[in-house]
Amino acid sequence: MSMLMETEGLSVRPSLDGCIKCTICESACPYAAVTERFPGPKTVGPQEERFRHGPLSADWSVDYCSGCGICSRVCPQDVRIAEINSRARAQLKEQRGIPLRDQLLARPDWMGRLGRPIRPLFNWAMGTPLVRFPVERILGIHRKAAVPRVASRTFQQWAKRHPSHPAQDRVVYFHGCSTNYFEPRLGRMVVAVLEHQGLAVDIPPQGCCGLPLQSNGNFPAARTYATRLAHQLHRSPGEVPVIAASTSCGLMLKREAREILGVEDPALVDIAERTYDIFEFLRDLHEQGRLKTDFAPVELTAAYHAPCQQQNQLIGKPALDVLALIPGLKLVELDRDCCGVGGTYGIKKEKYAISMAVGAGLFSDIKQTAPDLVLCDSETCRWHIAKATGFTVVHPLELLHRAYGGH
Amino acid sequence: MIADALVIGAGTAGLTAGIRLAQGGLRVTVVGTGEGCLPLASGTVDVLGYTPDPVPSPLAALPAFLAANPDHPYRLAGTGGLEQSVAWFVKTAEPLGYRGELARNRWVPTVLGGLRPTALVPASMAAADLPAGGEVVIAGIRGFRDLHPALLAANLSQATSGAAAIQARAVELDWPGSAGDLPAFRLARRLEDEEIRRRLAAQLRPRLGGAAAVGMPAVLGRERAAEVHADLERRLGIPVFEIPGLPPSLPGLRLFDCLRRALRAAGGRLVLGSTAVGATLGKGGVDSVTITQASRRVDVRAGFFVLATGGFPTGGVVREPDGELREPVFGLPVRGPAAGEEPFGDEYLAEHPLDRAGIGSDAEGRPLGAGGAPLASNLYAAGAVLAGGVPWREKSGEGICLTTGWHAAEAILGSRREDAA
Numbered sequence A: 001m002s003m004l005m006e007t008e009g010l011s012v013r014p015s016l017d018g019c020i021k022c023t024i025c026e027s028a029c030p031y032a033a034v035t036e037r038f039p040g041p042k043t044v045g046p047q048e049e050r051f052r053h054g055p056l057s058a059d060w061s062v063d064y065c066s067g068c069g070i071c072s073r074v075c076p077q078d079v080r081i082a083e084i085n086s087r088a089r090a091q092l093k094e095q096r097g098i099p100l101r102d103q104l105l106a107r108p109d110w111m112g113r114l115g116r117p118i119r120p121l122f123n124w125a126m127g128t129p130l131v132r133f134p135v136e137r138i139l140g141i142h143r144k145a146a147v148p149r150v151a152s153r154t155f156q157q158w159a160k161r162h163p164s165h166p167a168q169d170r171v172v173y174f175h176g177c178s179t180n181y182f183e184p185r186l187g188r189m190v191v192a193v194l195e196h197q198g199l200a201v202d203i204p205p206q207g208c209c210g211l212p213l214q215s216n217g218n219f220p221a222a223r224t225y226a227t228r229l230a231h232q233l234h235r236s237p238g239e240v241p242v243i244a245a246s247t248s249c250g251l252m253l254k255r256e257a258r259e260i261l262g263v264e265d266p267a268l269v270d271i272a273e274r275t276y277d278i279f280e281f282l283r284d285l286h287e288q289g290r291l292k293t294d295f296a297p298v299e300l301t302a303a304y305h306a307p308c309q310q311q312n313q314l315i316g317k318p319a320l321d322v323l324a325l326i327p328g329l330k331l332v333e334l335d336r337d338c339c340g341v342g343g344t345y346g347i348k349k350e351k352y353a354i355s356m357a358v359g360a361g362l363f364s365d366i367k368q369t370a371p372d373l374v375l376c377d378s379e380t381c382r383w384h385i386a387k388a389t390g391f392t393v394v395h396p397l398e399l400l401h402r403a404y405g406g407h
Numbered sequence B: 001m002i003a004d005a006l007v008i009g010a011g012t013a014g015l016t017a018g019i020r021l022a023q024g025g026l027r028v029t030v031v032g033t034g035e036g037c038l039p040l041a042s043g044t045v046d047v048l049g050y051t052p053d054p055v056p057s058p059l060a061a062l063p064a065f066l067a068a069n070p071d072h073p074y075r076l077a078g079t080g081g082l083e084q085s086v087a088w089f090v091k092t093a094e095p096l097g098y099r100g101e102l103a104r105n106r107w108v109p110t111v112l113g114g115l116r117p118t119a120l121v122p123a124s125m126a127a128a129d130l131p132a133g134g135e136v137v138i139a140g141i142r143g144f145r146d147l148h149p150a151l152l153a154a155n156l157s158q159a160t161s162g163a164a165a166i167q168a169r170a171v172e173l174d175w176p177g178s179a180g181d182l183p184a185f186r187l188a189r190r191l192e193d194e195e196i197r198r199r200l201a202a203q204l205r206p207r208l209g210g211a212a213a214v215g216m217p218a219v220l221g222r223e224r225a226a227e228v229h230a231d232l233e234r235r236l237g238i239p240v241f242e243i244p245g246l247p248p249s250l251p252g253l254r255l256f257d258c259l260r261r262a263l264r265a266a267g268g269r270l271v272l273g274s275t276a277v278g279a280t281l282g283k284g285g286v287d288s289v290t291i292t293q294a295s296r297r298v299d300v301r302a303g304f305f306v307l308a309t310g311g312f313p314t315g316g317v318v319r320e321p322d323g324e325l326r327e328p329v330f331g332l333p334v335r336g337p338a339a340g341e342e343p344f345g346d347e348y349l350a351e352h353p354l355d356r357a358g359i360g361s362d363a364e365g366r367p368l369g370a371g372g373a374p375l376a377s378n379l380y381a382a383g384a385v386l387a388g389g390v391p392w393r394e395k396s397g398e399g400i401c402l403t404t405g406w407h408a409a410e411a412i413l414g415s416r417r418e419d420a421a
Helices: A003-007 A013-018 A024-028 A041-049 A060-064 A070-074 A081-096 A100-105 A108-115 A119-126 A129-139 A155-161 A176-182 A184-196 A211-215 A219-234 A247-259 A266-273 A278-287 A318-323 A352-369 A379-389 A397-403 B012-023 B058-068 B074-092 B123-128 B149-159 B184-190 B194-207 B225-236 B250-265 B397-420
Strands: A170-174 A200-202 A242-244 A275-277 A301-305 A330-333 A373-376 B002-008 B028-032 B106-109 B115-118 B135-141 B167-173 B213-217 B240-243 B269-272 B276-282 B285-292 B297-307 B379-381
Touching (some): A013 A041, A013 A081, A024 A041, A024 B184, A041 A060, A041 A070, A060 A081, A081 A211, A100 A129, A108 A119, A119 A129, A155 A184, A170 A184, A170 A247, A176 A379, A184 A200, A184 A397, A211 A247, A219 A247, A242 A247, A242 A278, A266 A275, A275 A278, A278 A318, A301 A318, A301 A352, A318 A397, A352 A379, B002 B012, B012 B250, B012 B297, B074 B397, B106 B123, B106 B240, B149 B167, B184 B250, B225 B240, B250 B269, B276 B297, B297 B397
Parallel strands (some): A242 A275, A301 A373, B002 B297, B028 B269, B135 B167, B135 B213, B213 B240, B297 B379
8 A cells, every 4th residue: 555545545636646657447447448538547537637737627538437436446556546537527517517417417316306296207208218309309318328217105204104123233224315216115125134133223314425416526516415414324323334235325425425525524434434335234244143044045046246336345245245145046246347327427318328338248248147137236237237138137135135035 | 354365466476376275165355456467467477588598498497596596486386386386377267378388488579579588378479489580570550659560570680690580571550440549458449340350451461471470469359359369360361479568468458357257266256456454463373454445444354364465566565765675464574675775776677686575485485474483374475575586587477476376375275174184
């Protein structure tokens, strides 16, 4: 570890001095490989960053970085390449403005809140080419991009009526926007699995973590969201673990809000250090001999794709470690880096084709494996992979829930 | 996180140890700060090229070399271990079709047109072992900055002489795809498109004359490299060989892909982006190693640990501002120039005292602590972190990593068998 990174990588820009121009990041970047619009993470990162001083220094190519973070992970010098690029993108947007589409995509909570009262209409419209063509023309959201369906009842509505589980050991559940508005069923399964371990689950009312705002370059709003969320989660008493089942939002709390946005609010710093990915937490329980293993056999073949923001947590693949305990389940590890969606990246009209090209290897591996189910921890990746392959894609927790006898 | 074995370092030595241990039935996790050395490496297996005289046969030269360099990492596994580990490697990297033998070095062209000794090459470089007296065409791509065919061909013709003289002729091809920046990784991907290959070969074929082989930049595909290479040979009608150049090196990346897959196939786990920053020792040896994650440090417990962090260039050995050398994970004593001694020679390409810096080890490959005894019974070292070798001068880099990584794994598997018996 370089001396620059002694503070756990909180000094993003100075890390570029560690760049030895080895180009490992560029050869690992799945986006530079398929489009010349993105010259590569080193070029727009450590290289161009040195010239970014005046108001006119950022160029558009940085907007073609998806923020997958593979470059930072493969860098042998620990240069924070993706983080440098994320900041440069925000600077670009600050100078040139953020298009309406990106403002909308950056606020999944708005989409959930606005879509819910007109749910049947919204869900119908988003599945109808007649509507998606003008949406693409007017808003720039690609007509074939996967858009989630709005659920009839939010997860928070369910949680308010859910009787609190009497137990001493508590955890806080950070469910995120997607679970709240689009996939409340996943949230209920997370609660059931945690309660099955004998844990009480606190579900404080909570907003968006600000990740989509960050990746669309609106740092001021992202900081507000992240700080507000940290305080909402912090309200729960004690030093209890915070559990996230959405890997990208979990990583936002763990590191990105501090490292990329520079939020140093004490509540966030505290929450960051005790946030766990759900499977990271369950694997720890298992290693302590505390995970319930009363599994019913699940006779299925499931192919697992570890999303980028899950890999960026540097925790290995705990979903595979835990699911391997289920009798009858045949797990296939898909060995691909990125599905191409990059959160909201692949939804955009001008980036959809790039997104599909990046994911092509993964999609063809899935088709060749022909599993009963595809597993992936990240919601936008699940929607993208499902749409691109036609396979059913679920959070790996669904299988664990099923093995515990859940429906 | 718990593992049977934790390997620290994701270069050739770490991956070799990790794969071998996983194949032996252990739950293995390999952690690395980044993608390690392979994307920078040529993809060949250099075993022993200079002692400092050119070495015709690594196998024949090794006993005398070890007698002259008794602390060299090759002492750990010896000639037998070298043969076994290389045989294991050829099998493990089977998709890349490595060929060659320890009994004879091949002399393959460098990107500047020099010749360098190496023992094994991937199938894409098989024809680089140039026959004496023949004519070869060096085909570059206009706009590709990392290989200049005229320079390469002129130097290659001078590098050989007399009956062994090679007539090298430069040809420059126009890239059939869109113009713009042409980095190696992008060319490699585009060459997986058959139409691009057809158009490139159509340009080249009429210009081959009576050439016995054609050398091209090492950009002939990544995932489908075997197909790209075979297809070009078919279209051109003569052997095609790759010439590795500046990083990113496709032959090195393909080897990294291949070893990563082998680790996964054996059930091992690779965590990249995570750095080992410290260790906890207990009565039974090393209890755990502390690694960095996204928001905290965690202690990874394991039965066995392999230190494969590389030498001074990769941070396996660090030099403090006061000149003191330090091994940062376990705080092992480092052999090398002491504080106050000059670490560097006078010239860039001279031998530098710092080159030999590294940690000492016992015959099993266990690093020695401050007292001169192994620091822990369950800690092994592999690769360039070991003192005594000068890979870049000896041309022994891959040989050292393979044989010590394999040796560490064998020692661990052996000690487990003893425990079980």
